[in-house]
Amino acid sequence: MSRIALFxxxxxxxxxxxxxxxxxxxxxxxxxxxxxxxxxxNGEKDNAKWNDYGSGVYAGTFVDIYITEKFxxxxxxxxxxxxxxxxxxxxxxxxYQIGDRxxxxxxxxxxxxxxxxxxxxxxxFGWELGAGLGMDITKSIFIQGRYTYEVSxxxxxxxxxxxxxxxxxxxxxxxxxxxxxxxxRLW
Numbered sequence: 001m002s003r004i005a006l007f008x009x010x011x012x013x014x015x016x017x018x019x020x021x022x023x024x025x026x027x028x029x030x031x032x033x034x035x036x037x038x039x040x041x042n043g044e045k046d047n048a049k050w051n052d053y054g055s056g057v058y059a060g061t062f063v064d065i066y067i068t069e070k071f072x073x074x075x076x077x078x079x080x081x082x083x084x085x086x087x088x089x090x091x092x093x094x095x096y097q098i099g100d101r102x103x104x105x106x107x108x109x110x111x112x113x114x115x116x117x118x119x120x121x122x123x124x125f126g127w128e129l130g131a132g133l134g135m136d137i138t139k140s141i142f143i144q145g146r147y148t149y150e151v152s153x154x155x156x157x158x159x160x161x162x163x164x165x166x167x168x169x170x171x172x173x174x175x176x177x178x179x180x181x182x183x184x185r186l187w
Contacts, residue, residue, distance in 0.1 A: 027066030033144075034059035035175025039082045043167035054083035064179060070097045074106070078173075086115040089173075091130060091146075102136030110148050112169065126169060127152045145174045 040053045060078030067073055071094065078089040093108035112126040132146030150168035 029064045029179040030061065031064065031140075031177055031179040032059070032061055033076065033078070033175045033177035035173060037080045037082055037174075038172040039080075039085075039087075040170045041167055042170065054085070056080055056082035056085075058089065058173060058175065060089070062177070064095075071095070072097070072104075087169075088113040088115060089171075091148075093130065093132070093146075095134065102142070104134045104136075106130070106132040106134060106144070106146065112150070125152070126150050126154055128169075128171070132173075140179045142177050142179070143175070144177065145172070147172050 035058060036055065037058045038053065038055045040051060042049070042051045058078045058080035060076055062074055062076035065073040074093045074095055076091050078091070080087045080089060089110055089112055091108060091110040093106040095104045095106050097104050108130055110128040110130050112128060114124045128148040128150045130146050130148035132144055134142055134144035136142045148171045150170055153166040153168050
């Protein structure tokens with residue numbers, strides 16, 4: 001299921017980028033983002049629930065695809081280090097611009113992948129739903145905050161000393177980003 005979600009995400013991002021080139025490529029921008037991530041881990045075994053949390057940093061790249069004046073599609077690829085986890089986040093967010101002052105709301109989905117975790121994780125992939133807020137500081141610099149809730153449940157053999165159980169991640173990501181020149185000037 002999670003591999004299918006990743007495949008669908010890759011297809012959507014690829015087709016959106018190709019379609020944006022024919023519409024208004026001058027308004028499609030690429031850029032970099034980095035910031036703070038807070039991850040809450042919720043687990044369950046034999047009807048007993050527990051949770052733990054960690055924080056770290058993330059960095060990545062994104063494409064801001066123009067759809068209309070108010071709507072933009074923003075796929076991204078981010079790498080995070082949270083406690084002992086190396087996590088790849090692949091969000092696909094729809095942004096809606098509010099007014100003329102650079103505020104926006106975001107909603108979408110995100111696929112996560114755990115890299116090289118020594119926690120006995122069987123399910124490396126996860127699928128999350130997310131929402132957030134953003135604000136443009138200048139035409140190039142912006143800030144944003146997002147919350148994502150994992151819909152999938154992962155299985156582990158041994159996680160934080162707890163044998164064979166389900167767990168999931170929920171994340172808060174706060175970052176600052178920089179948009180480069182429009183795409184048609186980069187090629």
